[in-house]
Amino acid sequence: MNLEHILFSIEAGVAILSLNRPEQLNSFNARMHGEVQEVLKRVRRDAEVRVLLLTGEGRGFCAGQDLADRNVTPGAAAPDLGESIEKFYNPLIRALRDLPLPVICAVNGVAAGAGANIPLACDLVLAARSASFIQAFCKIGLLPDSGGTWTLPRHVGMARAKALSLLGGRLCAEQAEQWGLIYRVVDDADLREEALKLARHLATQPTYGLALIKRSLNASLNNSLDEQLDLERDLQRLAGHSEDYREGVSAFLEKRTPTFKGR
Numbered sequence: 001m002n003l004e005h006i007l008f009s010i011e012a013g014v015a016i017l018s019l020n021r022p023e024q025l026n027s028f029n030a031r032m033h034g035e036v037q038e039v040l041k042r043v044r045r046d047a048e049v050r051v052l053l054l055t056g057e058g059r060g061f062c063a064g065q066d067l068a069d070r071n072v073t074p075g076a077a078a079p080d081l082g083e084s085i086e087k088f089y090n091p092l093i094r095a096l097r098d099l100p101l102p103v104i105c106a107v108n109g110v111a112a113g114a115g116a117n118i119p120l121a122c123d124l125v126l127a128a129r130s131a132s133f134i135q136a137f138c139k140i141g142l143l144p145d146s147g148g149t150w151t152l153p154r155h156v157g158m159a160r161a162k163a164l165s166l167l168g169g170r171l172c173a174e175q176a177e178q179w180g181l182i183y184r185v186v187d188d189a190d191l192r193e194e195a196l197k198l199a200r201h202l203a204t205q206p207t208y209g210l211a212l213i214k215r216s217l218n219a220s221l222n223n224s225l226d227e228q229l230d231l232e233r234d235l236q237r238l239a240g241h242s243e244d245y246r247e248g249v250s251a252f253l254e255k256r257t258p259t260f261k262g263r
């Protein structure tokens with residue numbers, strides 16, 4: 001597929017997907033959704049890819065849906081936003097969350113609407129100090145989507161989730177870090193390098209084991225302790241059959257650095 005609205009590269013196990021409609025603050029149109037979906041399918045298929053880094057070009061990370069793509073002139077039929085969510089946003093969130101490898105999101109600037117919730121479907125979120133998160137939906141008569149009504153109360157508690165969603169205020173990156181919405185704030189100039197450093201490290205680690213960690217922690221948000229203990233048992237059984245487990249234990253016993261293959 002010819003990529004018009006995103007940049008994509010793979011180097012040493014690190015796939016980098018950068019949203020690239022900077023004049024529109026990387027807001028999503030159908031074409032960009034299609035490209036992102038294609039690339040995520042490729043990342044999932046390619047055993048060489050061991051970590052995904054998601055970011056944006058220009059001064060914004062993503063302003064959610066491209067509102068210029070919506071015909072709201074008087075008399076025009078109402079767009080079926082449910083269809084848009086079903087076709088585009090829900091598959092994107094599921095794809096990121098279910099990807100069996102770590103997904104890093106480097107939020108390089110303002111993240112609004114769906115753009116504020118996409119990072120919350122990723123595993124490690126770094127944000128530039130100047131970045132901000134805006135649940136902009138309430139300002140145009142919509143509700144948070146892209147999993148926002150699920151992730152927000154779990155990350156920051158119901159009181160803050162409601163304030164963010166009902167008021168649509170701008171949450172600065174430092175506050176987002178303090179509230180536990182994201183992992184870490186870094187200086188703007190260091191964002192890309194810090195995210196790459198993290199990605200390069202993760203690309204050398206036991207990818208299959210990391211995927212099981214991701215799966216178990218994601219599941220824990222809905223499970224009882226009993227269910228989670230059972231899941232840990234089942235996933236640890238799978239982990240114990242991996243080549244990387246063998247390598248990790250051997251390297252420890254032989255007092256050398258392990259070489260993980262990701263399987």
Ligand code: T3D
Binds near residue numbers: 023027089112114140
């Ligand atoms: O429709 C469906 O499929 C349902 C699903 C919906 C998911 C959603 O994401 S709904 C929410 C959509 N997003 C928004 O409501 C956010 C709209 N944008 C903003 O509120 C502001 O742009 C920001 C707070 C993000 C940034 O403000 P600021 O002052 O830094 O920048 P700006 O001047 O507003 O924007 C810069 C340019 O980007 C500007 O274009 P121009 O005037 O320079 O030609 C602006 O129109 C454009 N832009 C920003 N956001 C969008 C956008 N263009 C289209 N769609 C956008 N969402």
